[in-house]
Amino acid sequence: MSRARPAASSRSEAPPSLHWQIAWRHLRAGDRPPSWAWPAVGLAVYLLVVGGGFVLYALYGFSPVEAGLPERVALDSSLVGLGFDPTADLPPPAQAYFGVLGAITLLLGAGLLLGAVLSLVFTLLATVITVSVMLGCMALVVVLSLMTGLELELRDKILGQRAHIRVAAADGRPFADYRDLAEAIADKPGILGASPYLQGEVMVRSGFQRQGGILLGIDPELHRSVSNLPDILREGDYEFLAHPEKIPESEFGFEITPVEPPPAQVDADEPKEGEGATALPHVTGAEGHVPEDKPQLVDDDPDEGWEDPEVEIPALRKKGALPPAKPEPAEPEPAKPELVKPGAVPTSPAAAIPTIPRSPFGIVPAGEEDEGWEDPEVEIGKLRASGKLPPAQAAAEVQPEPAPEVEAEVEEPPARAAVVDGLLIGAEKAKELAARTGDQVQLITPIGRMTPAGRIPGVMAVRVAGVFDADHYDYDRWLVYASLPVAQAFLRAGDRVTGLEVKVDDLEQLDVRRQAVQDAVDAAGRDDLIVQDWQELNRSLFSAMALEKIAVFVALLCVILVASFGILGSNLMSVIEKSKEIAILKTMGCTDTLIQRIFISEGLCLGILGGLLGIATGIGLCGLLDRFGLPLSGSLQSFEQLPVAIDAFEVVLVGVSSLVIVWLSSLYPARIASRMRPVDALRQAER
Numbered sequence: 001m002s003r004a005r006p007a008a009s010s011r012s013e014a015p016p017s018l019h020w021q022i023a024w025r026h027l028r029a030g031d032r033p034p035s036w037a038w039p040a041v042g043l044a045v046y047l048l049v050v051g052g053g054f055v056l057y058a059l060y061g062f063s064p065v066e067a068g069l070p071e072r073v074a075l076d077s078s079l080v081g082l083g084f085d086p087t088a089d090l091p092p093p094a095q096a097y098f099g100v101l102g103a104i105t106l107l108l109g110a111g112l113l114l115g116a117v118l119s120l121v122f123t124l125l126a127t128v129i130t131v132s133v134m135l136g137c138m139a140l141v142v143v144l145s146l147m148t149g150l151e152l153e154l155r156d157k158i159l160g161q162r163a164h165i166r167v168a169a170a171d172g173r174p175f176a177d178y179r180d181l182a183e184a185i186a187d188k189p190g191i192l193g194a195s196p197y198l199q200g201e202v203m204v205r206s207g208f209q210r211q212g213g214i215l216l217g218i219d220p221e222l223h224r225s226v227s228n229l230p231d232i233l234r235e236g237d238y239e240f241l242a243h244p245e246k247i248p249e250s251e252f253g254f255e256i257t258p259v260e261p262p263p264a265q266v267d268a269d270e271p272k273e274g275e276g277a278t279a280l281p282h283v284t285g286a287e288g289h290v291p292e293d294k295p296q297l298v299d300d301d302p303d304e305g306w307e308d309p310e311v312e313i314p315a316l317r318k319k320g321a322l323p324p325a326k327p328e329p330a331e332p333e334p335a336k337p338e339l340v341k342p343g344a345v346p347t348s349p350a351a352a353i354p355t356i357p358r359s360p361f362g363i364v365p366a367g368e369e370d371e372g373w374e375d376p377e378v379e380i381g382k383l384r385a386s387g388k389l390p391p392a393q394a395a396a397e398v399q400p401e402p403a404p405e406v407e408a409e410v411e412e413p414p415a416r417a418a419v420v421d422g423l424l425i426g427a428e429k430a431k432e433l434a435a436r437t438g439d440q441v442q443l444i445t446p447i448g449r450m451t452p453a454g455r456i457p458g459v460m461a462v463r464v465a466g467v468f469d470a471d472h473y474d475y476d477r478w479l480v481y482a483s484l485p486v487a488q489a490f491l492r493a494g495d496r497v498t499g500l501e502v503k504v505d506d507l508e509q510l511d512v513r514r515q516a517v518q519d520a521v522d523a524a525g526r527d528d529l530i531v532q533d534w535q536e537l538n539r540s541l542f543s544a545m546a547l548e549k550i551a552v553f554v555a556l557l558c559v560i561l562v563a564s565f566g567i568l569g570s571n572l573m574s575v576i577e578k579s580k581e582i583a584i585l586k587t588m589g590c591t592d593t594l595i596q597r598i599f600i601s602e603g604l605c606l607g608i609l610g611g612l613l614g615i616a617t618g619i620g621l622c623g624l625l626d627r628f629g630l631p632l633s634g635s636l637q638s639f640e641q642l643p644v645a646i647d648a649f650e651v652v653l654v655g656v657s658s659l660v661i662v663w664l665s666s667l668y669p670a671r672i673a674s675r676m677r678p679v680d681a682l683r684q685a686e687r
Contacts, residue, residue, distance in 0.1 A: 019594055023601035026574060033120045040116035047109030054102025103628075114613070125573075129566040130610040133658060136559030137614025138621065140654045141646075143556060145622045147549045148650065149643030151542070157472045159534055160228040161479075163195070163501030164510065165517055166537060170530050174198065174496035181524050182222070182500055188516040190505050193225025196497040198487045203444040203457075204425070204480060206433040213429060213480045215443065217487020217497075226503040229468060229481065234427060236437040236466020241483050244422040247463050250438035421486045422465030426476030430467045439464045443480075443490060460490050510535075560658050563610070564665035567603045571669030574602065575676070583678035592674035599670035600663065607662030611655050622646055 114134075118127040167185070169175050178196050185194040198217035203210055220241045224230055230238040240247045317324060420440065425433070435441055445458040462482070470476055488494065504513040510533055518531045535542070575582070582595060622644045629641035 019597035019601050020605075022598045023605055026578065026598075026602055027122050027126045027605060034124065037116050037119045040112055040119070044109050044113030044116055047105050047112065051102045051105030051107075051109055054098050054105060056102075058098035058102060125566070125570050126606055129563055129570060129606045130613070132563030132566060133560060133607055133610025133662065134614035134617065136556065136563055137611050137654055137658050138618040139559060140553065140556045140657075141615055141618025141651060142621050142625075143552055144549065144650045144654070145618070145644050145646045146625075146642060147545070147552065148647050149645035151545050151549075152645050153643040154472075154541075154545075155534075157470060157475070158538060159507075161232070161470050161472070161475055162534070163226040163503045164507065165502040165504065165514055165531060165533050166499050167194075167502065167517065167521060167529055167531050168499030169528055171528075172498075174493050174498050175528065176494070176496045178497050178500060181521070181526065184524060185500065185502055185517055185520045188513075188520055190509065190513045190516065192503040192505055193222065194500050194502045195219055195222035195226045196484065196500050197223070198484060198491065198493055198496070199498040200487070200491045200493075201446060202480070203446065204429065204433060205442040205444055206435050206439065208434045209432055210444075211429060211432050212478075213425075214478045215487055215491070216479060216481050217484040217491075218481055219484050223501075226501045229424070232468045232470055233424075233466045234469045236424070236464070238424075238466065240422045240465035241424065241481065244420060244463065244465065247420075247422055247465050248438045250436070250440070420461055420463045421482065423462040424466045424468055424481040425464060426479055427467055427469040428473060428476040429478075429480065430464075432477075435464050437464050437466055443482075445491065458490065460486075462486075557657060557661070560661050564661045567606060567662055568665045568669065570606075571599050571603060571666055572672070575599065575669050575673045578673075579676065580682065582673055582676055583682045586678045595676075596670040596674035599673050600666045603662050603666030604659065607659050611658040614658075615651060615655060619646060619651075 115127065115131060118130055122130065167181075182194040182196055185191060196219060198215075200215050200217075202213055202215045204213045218241075220238065224238070237246070423441065423443070425435065425441075430436065433441065440461060440463050443460045443462055449455065449458065468476075482490075484497070488496070502513075502517055504510060506513075514531060514533050521529050521531060585595065625642045626644040627641075
C-alpha cells in the first residue's frame with residue numbers, strides 16, 4: 001500500500017499538456033519525410049513564380065501598341081443608354097487572358113505548396129485530413145460571405161430607393177389630410193424626412209412597345225430627402241420632374257400621334273373627381289394644365305359662316321368654277337295612242353320601240369345619262385316658292401368678296417409647343433420601350449370611362465425626363481415616377497395619397513424611430529393609418545434568403561463531416577498500430593482518461609490546424625473576389641465585382657462547428673483505446 005500511494009500521486013501530478021505532446025508526436029511524419037515532398041515544394045515554387053509573373057505582366061508590363069495589337073477602344077457616348085460607361089476602356093483580350101492564367105497558376109501553386117509543407121511535418125493520412133477540413137472551412141467562409149454581401153446589397157438597394165418606414169391606410173386606399181401629418185413626422189428626432197406618394201398601376205406605351213408599370217407620384221423636393229433617386233439617374237435630370245419645360249427634345253424626333261377618343265358621355269352614375277379610380281380620356285399633360293398658347297374656340301353665332309347656295313352658285317358660275325346651267329327642256333306633247341290591228345305594221349316609229357323601264361338601282365340606260373339631272377339654281381327657287389326651303393337672304397346682306405390685300409411679309413415668331421409633363425423610368429423599362437430622355441411616351445390606365453363609343457382607357461402623353469438605374473431588376477423594370485399633382489390628376493385621386501415614406505438616420509435604432517412615427521400618427525388622431533418598417537414590408541424576401549443561407553451552411557458542413565470520417569478512420573488505425581505503446585503507457589501508470597485525451601487531442605490537432613488554414617484561405621479569397629471579381633458575363637475582358645461581406649460571427653461559427661464535428665469523430669476511437677487492457681494490447685501487438 002505504501003508503494004501504491006506514490007503511483008497515485010504521480011498520476012495526479014501529470015502535466016496537463018502531456019496528452020497534447022503525445023498526440024503531436026503520434027502525428028509527426030518521423031525523421032524521414034516522403035520522397036516526393038521536396039520535389040513538390042520545388043514545383044510549387046515554380047508555379048508561384050510563373051503565375052506571379054503573368055499577373056504582373058498583365059497589370060503593368062503589357063503595351064498593346066508595342067505588341068502590334070489595336071489600342072484600347074473607348075466606348076461611344078451613345079451607348080450610355082444601353083448600360084455602358086463611356087469613360088471606361090476595354091483592355092485587349094491578350095491582357096485579360098494573361099491575368100486569368102496567372103491567377104489560376106497562383107492558386108495551383110499555393111495549393112501544391114501547402115500540401116507539400118504539410119507532408120513534411122505530418123503523416124500522409126494526417127495531411128489529407130487537414131486539407132479536407134481546410135477546404136470545408138474555406139468553402140463555408142466564402143459562400144456565407146457572398147450570401148451576406150448579397151443580402152446587404154439587396155437591403156441597401158431597397159432602402160436606397162424606398163424609405164425605411166411607411167405610413168399607409170389599413171385598407172390600402174388613398175387618404176387625405178396628409179400634409180400636416182408629414183410635417184409632424186419630419187419634426188421628430190432621428191427622422192431625416194417624410195414624403196407623400198401616390199401609387200397606381202399603369203401601362204407605358206412607346207412607338208415600339210408597351211409594358212406594364214407602377215406609377216409613383218412624388219413631391220420632388222420632399223422625395224429627395226427619403227430616396228437616392230437623384231443619385232442613380234443615368235440620363236436626364238431630377239429637376240425635370242418639377243420643370244418639364246426644360247426637358248430636351250428627342251434626338252430622333254420621335255413623337256407618338258395620339259388617337260383622339262370620341263367626346264366623353266356624361267353619365268349620372270359616374271363618380272365625381274376624387275371619388276373613384278376612373279381613368280381620364282386622352283389629355284396632353286395633367287388634368288387642368290391648359291397651355292397658354294392654345295386658344296379656346298368660342299362659337300358665338302351658330303349660323304355664322306353659312307352660305308346660301310342660290311346666291312353662291314351663280315357667283316361660282318360667273319367665275320368659271322362651275323359649268324353653265326343647261327336650258328330647261330320644253331315639255332313634249334303627249335303622243336296619242338295609235339290603234340294597231342293584230343298583224344298590222346305600226347305607222348308611228350315610236351310605237352315600234354318598246355318602253356325600257358328605269359332600273360331601281362339607279363342604272364341609267366344608254367342615251368339617257370343627262371335625263372333627270374336637276375340644276376340646283378333652278379330647283380332651289382322652285383322649292384322656296386313652294387315653301388319647302390326658307391327664303392333667301394336679302395341682297396343687301398350679301399357682301400361682295402373684298403379684293404385680297406397684299407400684306408407685307410412679317411416674320412411670325414415660332415409657336416411655342418405645349419408643355420408636356422415629365423416621367424422618370426428605369427433602365428430595364430427604357431430598354432424594353434427603346435426610349436431615352438426627351439422621347440414621348442403615353443401612360444394608359446387599366447380602368448377607363450364610358451363614352452358614346454364604349455369604355456375606353458385613360459391616356460396621358462408625357463415625355464421621358466430621365467432614366468434611373470437602381471441595379472435592381474424589379475425597380476428598374478416596374479417603377480415610373482411622375483410629379484404628385486400629375487399623378488393625382490391622371491389617376492383621378494383628388495388631393496389624396498397612398499402613403500408617406502419616412503427615412504431614419506440610424507437603422508440600428510429602427511424600433512425607436514418607428515415608435516416616434518407611431519406617436520406622431522396617434523397624436524394626429526389617425527386611427528385608420530398603420531406604421532410598418534422595411535423588415536415587415538420585405539419579410540418574405542429576407543426570410544427566404546435567411547432560410548437559403550441556413551440550407552447552404554448545412555450542406556457545406558457535409559464537407560467537414562466527410563473529413564471527420566477520415567479522422568475517425570485515422571484514429572482507429574492509430575489505436576491498432578499503437579496498441580503496444582498504449583499497453584506500455586498503462587503499465588507506466590497512465591489512466592484511461594489520459595489515454596482517451598491523447599486520441600481526442602490527435603483529432604483536435606488536425607481539426608484546429610485545418611480550420612485555421614481554411615478560415616485564413618477563405619478570408620483571402622473573399623478579399624480577392626471583392627477586389628477583382630469574376631468574369632460572370634462570359635467574357636474575360638470584364639470582371640464583375642461580387643458583393644462580399646465577411647461577418648465575424650459567421651467566421652467564428654464555422655470554426656466552432658468544425659471543431660465540434662472533429663471532436664465528435666474522435667470520441668469513439670479514444671473510448672476504445674482507453675478501455676484496452678495492457679495484456680490484450682501486447683497480444684494484439686505480437687500478431
